[in-house]
Amino acid sequence: MCTLTVDCYQTAIESTVQLAIAKIFNNLLYYAAACCIPLLVLQQEKNISLVKQQQQMDQQQQKIEHLQHNAAVANALHDSTTEALSYIVIASEQISNKSTSIQSDLYHHIQENALKALAGTRDAIRTLSADTESDTPDVYPARTLTENNVSRLLHEEQTSLINLGFRGDVAYQGTFGHAPSKKSMAITALLIKELFANILRHADPNLPYTIFMIITDEHIIIHESNTSASQQTNFIFPHSGYGIHHFRQQIENIGGTLHTNQEDNNWLFYTKIPY
Numbered sequence: 001m002c003t004l005t006v007d008c009y010q011t012a013i014e015s016t017v018q019l020a021i022a023k024i025f026n027n028l029l030y031y032a033a034a035c036c037i038p039l040l041v042l043q044q045e046k047n048i049s050l051v052k053q054q055q056q057m058d059q060q061q062q063k064i065e066h067l068q069h070n071a072a073v074a075n076a077l078h079d080s081t082t083e084a085l086s087y088i089v090i091a092s093e094q095i096s097n098k099s100t101s102i103q104s105d106l107y108h109h110i111q112e113n114a115l116k117a118l119a120g121t122r123d124a125i126r127t128l129s130a131d132t133e134s135d136t137p138d139v140y141p142a143r144t145l146t147e148n149n150v151s152r153l154l155h156e157e158q159t160s161l162i163n164l165g166f167r168g169d170v171a172y173q174g175t176f177g178h179a180p181s182k183k184s185m186a187i188t189a190l191l192i193k194e195l196f197a198n199i200l201r202h203a204d205p206n207l208p209y210t211i212f213m214i215i216t217d218e219h220i221i222i223h224e225s226n227t228s229a230s231q232q233t234n235f236i237f238p239h240s241g242y243g244i245h246h247f248r249q250q251i252e253n254i255g256g257t258l259h260t261n262q263e264d265n266n267w268l269f270y271t272k273i274p275y
Contacts, residue, residue, distance in 0.1 A: 085121065086200055088114040090164055146185065147176050153189065154213065157196035166205045168226070174215030180275035184254060188220050188273055191247050195224050195269065198243070204229040204265075219256070224269040228262075247271075 088110065151172050158170045192213075199209050209226035248258040251273055258271040 085114050086197060087160060087164070090200060147180065150213070150215075153192055154211070157192060161196060161200060161209075164200065164205065166199065166203065166209065168199070168209035168211065170211045172213045172215075176215055176275070177217030180220075184220065184273055184275040187247065187250050187254075188222075188275075191222070191271070191273075194243060194247065195222070199224075199226050202226075202228055202267075218274060220271075220273040220275055222269070222271050222273075224267075226267050228265040228267055230265060244269075 154170050154172055158168070161168065195211060203209055203226035207227040210224065212223045214221040214223075244258070244260060251258050251271060254274060256271065256273040259269075261268040
């Protein structure tokens with residue numbers, strides 16, 4: 001009887017221990033699940049958030065590439081087309097003044113069509129560059145300036161003005177202290193063409209202009225001055241808004257400066273471009 005009671009007691013204790021262990025194990029499983037499930041949900045939410053962020057980054061990159069493409073096309077149009085059309089307009093005006101009435105009518109017809117083409121080109125430039133003001137992507141023109149062709153570009157632009165009766169002094173001095181960046185040289189190339197084009201459109205051909213370009217160890221410095229024509233021509237050049245304001249923004253974005261001043265008919269320009 002005693003033995004039976006002891007055995008029963010031991011059996012009861014063992015059962016109680018097993019039940020306690022089972023309960024503890026169940027509690028552990030419950031708490032583990034209670035802890036892990038929120039962590040798994042949180043991790044899943046993080047994964048979803050990362051996917052959305054990557055999608056947004058991809059969309060932003062696509063937008064930037066689109067803006068870069070449009071701005072590059074606008075650069076190319078401005079660099080290669082508008083100056084040439086302006087040249088045709090002014091050349092036609094000069095030739096028509098020295099021609100017979102029939103020839104004069106023909107040259108005026110050429111002039112009118114060149115002006116239409118110029119207006120259309122500038123409309124295209126405005127459309128392509130309309131969304132780039134705030135983003136200011138890095139873009140480069142079709143023709144990028146190099147250390148070896150600076151003087152050649154200056155000579156080409158000066159020759160074009162000479163052929164239309166403009167006279168001025170163009171000087172270039174200094175050497176690059178190190179290899180210039182592609183962006184700085186691209187901006188400089190477009191700026192040189194813009195300065196000569198502005199002389200063509202706005203300066204008095206009977207008075208001299210000056211363009212001095214100086215290369216220091218760290219900067220490209222350009223001084224330009226001319227006298228604005230007191231009498232405007234019979235035509236008005238359309239504007240793209242892609243001129244000095246655009247270059248000021250681009251140059252300041254890379255740490256440079258650009259200043260202009262207009263006193264009476266005297267136009268002064270100065271820029272300092274880090275390279």
